[in-house]
Amino acid sequence: MEKYDVYQWLNSTHRAFESLSSQELHILFAMSQDKWCVRKTAVLSQRLCLAKSTVNYHLRRLEALSNPLTTAIPCTPKIGLARYALYLEPLKPVDELLDTIGSKPFLQSLTASTDSHIVATFAVPTTQASWLFSFLDYLEINGAVRKPTAYLVDDTTPVFPDPKWYSAYLKTWKSGLDGFLEDVTKLEDWVRTRMDYSTVTIPDRLDLEIIQQLELNGRVSSMGIASKIGVTLSCASRRVSQVLEGGLIGRFTIRVLPFSLNQSDLFDTRILLVKNSHKEPLTKKISSHPFILSVCHGITTPLVIIRAQVPWWGRLHYLRLLERLVEAGLARSVKNECIIPSTIRNFTICPKFFMDNEWKTPDCVT
Incomplete structure (x- = not known):
């Protein structure tokens, strides 16, 4: 079992966020939406309509700012x-x-x-x-x-803030969050999404060792994996592709925080909903909020668990957002735990x- 110093990462990643250009924000957002964008520059380049050389330049800069830049979340x-x-x-x-x-x-x-x-x-x-x-x-x-x-x-679904909420040029967050309070209760308008587990790949020990390396660094090269687990480069390349194509990796977390730890709080929020059918629509809607870091659902209960980083200037807004869910009759209860980063x-x-x-x-x- 390996662990990494999250607190050290938390302290350094906001400085990285503040230095991001508009293009880099869109690159990170695309990587958070599509796991293939993390490992394949060509896919990322095509999705953003950018030259590969431009994407590679920004990726090198991003990895210098936050290393590792991404970590895998196993399915x-x-x-x-x-x-x-x-x-x-x-x-x-x-x-x-x-x-x-x-x-x-x-x-x-x-x-x-x-x-x-x-x-x-x-x-x-x-x-x-x-x-x-x-x-x-x-x-x-x-x-x-x-x-x-x-x-x-x-499994946890990591969230990276949509670039529409942030001006990389002005280094400020855009207004418009107030409308989110009214809109969040209209869950019936949102299309439900569900991850498909119908195709199950039976892993072996080598698959799991590769997954472990990707959990430590989502963009580690096949050569780096080969040297760590003691296989040939061709074997590592082939097996990494099999792990991704087989769905053994669900998503990748982008290790860049939008707010300073010195001016924000981390919350673990449990929302017990009235209807089980509202879990995924709520997730789809609330995941577009810039304070949300990750979301997961209860499988046997109508539960949504949110991990959020809330700047001090947005604390009342976040708490009001949670109150709205109860007032609108969507949630039975909301429990908020303020996390100690260290x-x-x-x-x-x-x-x-x-x-x-x-x-x-x-x-x-x-």
């Missing part, structure tokens, strides 16, 4: 994993509990909020989810947490737990 159902979002109320010191949870396999992300709650995401073997619930029972029985909550959720930890999948073509959980949960 967990296709690799035999199920994602659970956990919300824990610690009864022991938060740092101690963070270390305990952080040492467990199948962990994807971990952080603490300002009110001392812990938010974690696990991607556990689909047929062995009982391992995770045994671990939660262990924490509760031993007085480490109170009434842990777990939601079965789909506690954020992200982890990659761990191929060592994939043996004999299946995932294995440890015998002991403690």
Whole structure:
């Protein structure tokens, strides 16, 4: 299980955002919309109607500003994993509990909020989810947490702000967000979208090692992957293409933050909707908002989980947006956790737990 220093990245990426040109904003937005734009310059060039040399120039500059520029998000159902979002109320010191949870396999992300709650995401073997619930029972029985909550959720969809909201020339955010408050409740007008999991590719250990490398750096070269996992360049190139074409990678996160950490807050927001059918229309609409970093859905519950970075000047606007969902009768409840950036930890999948073509959980949960 590998992790990277998210806090260091958070501190540096806003400076990168402030230096972006209009063309670079559109390049990053295109990369956030289409995974092929991340790995194939020709696709990105064609989509933006730019010369390859121009795209390559900007990509080199972007990678100098934020390295890695992108990280992959695995399509967990296709690799035999199920994602659970956990919300824990610690009864022991938060740092101690963070270390305990952080040492467990199948962990994807971990952080603490300002009110001392812990938010974690696990991607556990689909047929062995009982391992995770045994671990939660262990924490509760031993007085480490109170009434842990777990939601079965789909993969995170990362969001990069649409360039229409930002003037790269003036380095300012454009007005017009107020109209968003009125429009967000008209969900029936939005077309529902759904990711297709019908074609399932059975991964092997090599696929998972490639996915792990792409989670660390989405634009790592095939040569870089070959040297890391000990295969030939031709094998790495072929298998990377197979991983992408087989849908084992869902999307790529753009590692550039739109706002300064010193002048913004990070929120984990849970919206429990009245209708299950409103999950995807709400996601489609709210994903166009410049404060949103990522969105995921509850699979068995009408839940939308949002990760947002809200500048101080937009805090009232964001909170009002959430209130509107309740007032309009779309949401039963909204819970907002303000995240402590220094506690954020992200982890990659761990191929060592994939043996004999299946995932294995440890015998002991403690």
